[in-house]
Amino acid sequence: MRYLSRGTARIGVLVPFTNTNLEADMALMRPQGVSFHYARLGGYDRDEIPDEKQMAGLGASDLDEPLALLLGVRPDVVMYGCTSATLTHGPQFDADLSRKITDLSGAATVTAAGALVFALKALGATRIGFASPYVPKINDDAVAFLQSCGVTTLHRSEVMGTLDNYSQGELTPQKVFDLGRAADHPDAQAIVLSCTDMRSVEIIDRLEAELGKPVITSNQAMLFQALHHLGLGYADGFGNLFTSLERGTA
Known part of the structure; x- marks a missing residue:
């Protein structure tokens, strides 16, 4: 069977600009027919230690420009790809951010911490x-x-x-x-x-x-929740979590 590179769903990902592994992980785990599209997030100094102050600042930074660029691909799901940026603010902030992204994008939203x-x-x-x-x-x-x-x-x-x-x-x-x-x-x-x-x-x-x-x-959990939103199964490894989705027990 021909392997599908796209056509099933599009996932947009907001990723911190110094992050070098999120995209690589999604390439490893990408289900057939699902494409990933990325926009980089600023809002922090790459030369400073990523402590609670820096990560809280990232979480509170303006998403309008990167999100507007990402919406050019009309994603079905948007991922907010930094866990600590909302962990430092708490669950209510995380939920509010998710709702804000959904309101602006019209897409289901997955945050790393929430995932x-x-x-x-x-x-x-x-x-x-x-x-x-x-x-x-x-x-x-x-x-x-x-x-x-x-x-x-x-x-x-x-x-x-x-x-x-x-x-x-x-x-x-x-x-x-x-x-x-x-x-x-x-x-x-x-x-x-x-x-x-x-x-x-x-x-x-x-x-x-x-x-x-x-x-x-974090990255496995984000993909898991995104696939749940999309109603897609997953059976190609990367842990018991995906096995539970494929069995329909999640």
Whole structure:
């Protein structure tokens, strides 16, 4: 059968301008017939540490120009591709941003932070291990965000030292695997790897095999929720989350 490069659905993605992994992850996971279209987000200094102040500033930055450019392709779904930008503001901000993008675009909207919650609810997971490349304060914000959505973090792992906007994306898959494994807890029902610029998608299957539980990543969760909006199934790997969608259990 001829492989379809487009024609089923178009997904527009708003991606931070220093992010080098979100697009690559979507290329890896792209379902047949679904095309991805990107616009870059500014609103932060690439040479500064991506701490809670910088990420909160990104979340509050003006989306009018990048969103207007993205709407030129008439997307069926729009993804907001930064997890920490709304984690730092809280669930209400995240929901309001999603509604704003939908109102302006007419498309279903998926935020990275909201997609993590959506994926965990789809799996029925309320107790997790959490890992990210963030500074500790953003991890605090993330744990609080998830807790307010009914998800308890039993254990978390963090990187040693402080990573800049490029170092987060330069973590090797092995380092991401080790970070995820260190986040596990005997009572955790799933592991969350948060950050759209961390190379998590490449190690999902390996980490699930190691830990015997689902692994949820920001980019995987965004695609999962987008496919849910589109009514499309998915069966080509990248974790138990997509398997649940294909079985119709999500």
